[in-house]
Amino acid sequence: MTNVLAPARADRLDVAALRGRFPTLRDTTYLNSGSYGLLADSVAAAVESYLETRRTKGADWGDWVARAERVRAQMARLLNAGDDEIAVTASASAGMNAIASALDFSGERNRILVSDYEFPTSAQIWHAQERRGAVVQHIPEDDKGVIPVEHFERAIDERTRLVVLSHVCYRHGAKFSDEGIKEIVRLAHRSGAYVLLDSFQLAGTESLDVNALDVDFVVGGMLKYLLGSAGIGYLCVRQALIAELVPTATGWFAQADIDAMDIHANDPSPTARRFQAGTPPVPNCYAAEAGLDIILGLGTEAIGQQVRATTRYALDRLAEAGISVATPPEDDLRGPMIAIRASDDEELVRRLMAKRIVTSSRDGNLRAGFHFYNDEADVDRWIAALRAERELLR
Numbered sequence: 001m002t003n004v005l006a007p008a009r010a011d012r013l014d015v016a017a018l019r020g021r022f023p024t025l026r027d028t029t030y031l032n033s034g035s036y037g038l039l040a041d042s043v044a045a046a047v048e049s050y051l052e053t054r055r056t057k058g059a060d061w062g063d064w065v066a067r068a069e070r071v072r073a074q075m076a077r078l079l080n081a082g083d084d085e086i087a088v089t090a091s092a093s094a095g096m097n098a099i100a101s102a103l104d105f106s107g108e109r110n111r112i113l114v115s116d117y118e119f120p121t122s123a124q125i126w127h128a129q130e131r132r133g134a135v136v137q138h139i140p141e142d143d144k145g146v147i148p149v150e151h152f153e154r155a156i157d158e159r160t161r162l163v164v165l166s167h168v169c170y171r172h173g174a175k176f177s178d179e180g181i182k183e184i185v186r187l188a189h190r191s192g193a194y195v196l197l198d199s200f201q202l203a204g205t206e207s208l209d210v211n212a213l214d215v216d217f218v219v220g221g222m223l224k225y226l227l228g229s230a231g232i233g234y235l236c237v238r239q240a241l242i243a244e245l246v247p248t249a250t251g252w253f254a255q256a257d258i259d260a261m262d263i264h265a266n267d268p269s270p271t272a273r274r275f276q277a278g279t280p281p282v283p284n285c286y287a288a289e290a291g292l293d294i295i296l297g298l299g300t301e302a303i304g305q306q307v308r309a310t311t312r313y314a315l316d317r318l319a320e321a322g323i324s325v326a327t328p329p330e331d332d333l334r335g336p337m338i339a340i341r342a343s344d345d346e347e348l349v350r351r352l353m354a355k356r357i358v359t360s361s362r363d364g365n366l367r368a369g370f371h372f373y374n375d376e377a378d379v380d381r382w383i384a385a386l387r388a389e390r391e392l393l394r
Contacts, residue, residue: 013298013306019373029357029378034170034201034337034369037227037291046290047229050283067289068280074292075234078300079199079218080209084271085242087235090281092200095219095235096125098275099196102245103161105133109192111159115139115147117169117176122198126164134161145174146328149183156184160193167208168201168335171363173327175202175335178213185214194241200224204295205336205371206304210236222284225336225371227291232284237272251277298372306372307336314338314370314379321383324394326365339365340386341394348392355385364394 019025022038030038053060068088076083089095105112110133112126127136139151156163163184168175176184181197188195196217199208204225210218218236222228237245246268252258254276256267268274295303308331315338318325326339342348345361352359352366359382360367368382386393 013302013372015375022373025373027356029381031368031382032358032360033225033371034367035360037224038373040227040294043227043287043290046286050286064282067285071285071288074296077296079236080211081236082239085236085239087272087275088280089233089235089276090231091233092198092219092221093121093125095233096122098247098249099217100125100129101249102247105129105161109159109161111135111137112162112164113137113139113155113160114164115166116141117147117166118164119166119170122164145172145326146333149180152184153187156187156191156193158191160191163188163193163195166198170201172339172365173334173337175333177332181213202335205307207300216241222288222291227294229284229287232281232288235275237275242272247275253278253280303372307370310370310374311336311338313376317379317383321387323386337367337369339367342366342392343394344392348389351389352385357382357385
């Protein structure tokens with residue numbers, strides 16, 4: 001079984017062939033990749049190969065550690081980062097907590113600016129630092145549901161330690177444009193502050209270049225658009241910052257020599273591995289490696305074109321149906337998610353599920369997360385079902 005399918009052309013995916021690699025699509029319209037990506041045939045086979053190793057060998061630490069290193073290299077390629085800038089973590093939360101543990105909030109530079117796009121765990125982690133002297137300030141959306149750069153410009157000053165951004169808002173799919181992120185980073189760096197970008201709701205659906213964006217930290221996980229599993233994430237740390245940041249949340253795989261087994265000292269790795277902790281998430285590395293094989297094999301440029309085309313088609317069809325959307329219509333201000341305003345979002349999710357259309361809900365919105373395996377027929381089935389449940393829409 002091959003792990004990847006090349007695009008039919010450099011700019012076009014063979015979506016029909018790709019759909020055949022996801023058994024769920026045989027009888028289900030799956031629009032929930034923003035919660036959990038679909039299980040591909042090669043990812044299922046990878047997990048089975050882990051179980052077979054457990055049955056036949058019991059343990060294979062040499063291969064398992066090497067597999068985690070391959071995942072690190074894959075994530076570096078995906079983000080256009082160096083291998084030494086990547087930590088393989090248990091989750092996005094683990095990466096954020098490792099960074100938080102390395103920052104000092106005891107002096108005057110103790111403010112954390114948190115965008116209102118954040119997933120709860122992000123904001124909660126930074127509020128938890130208030131016990132260490134941090135002062136958290138939220139940066140609000142405007143009346144259109146986007147956060148203008150000017151909102152950050154008014155807040156960033158010499159007291160700012162960290163600016164926290166989610167590339168795409170998990171509640172309604174609004175996105176910081178690349179140019180917007182670059183400007184926020186410029187403002188933060190000019191004042192001596194760091195910028196952390198949560199890429200969980202974007203990575204795998206379009207190209208993401210950490211060097212071009214010039215962000216200091218990037219976190220995310222493998223379970224959504226990267227087609228892997230829960231229980232494994234990534235943290236990217238800008239090379240120039242690694243040596244100066246020493247996390248107090250640590251473990252044996254964060255050491256310069258993991259085989260030293262030294263109980264008398266903490267000797268952090270000179271790479272971003274210092275932000276890891278204990279034993280790698282071995283079975284999840286199998287799934288993550290296989291999922292990343294698919295994404296990297298297809299290419300994020302081609303995936304991005306497919307996702308943008310499908311979401312544009314969906315927005316046009318929703319407008320024709322008179323269905324109210326909470327997601328910005330502009331391509332550079334939305335991610336792979338479209339949110340529908342609902343009067344009872346949870347009931348709407350249940351009714352769609354009864355029709356084998358899988359969605360999710362947050363904050364009064366029905367969420368549809370699109371990936372390269374979604375096509376116009378998926379959109380048409382979804383909108384026909386929404387029309388039939390119009391009493392649950394706002």
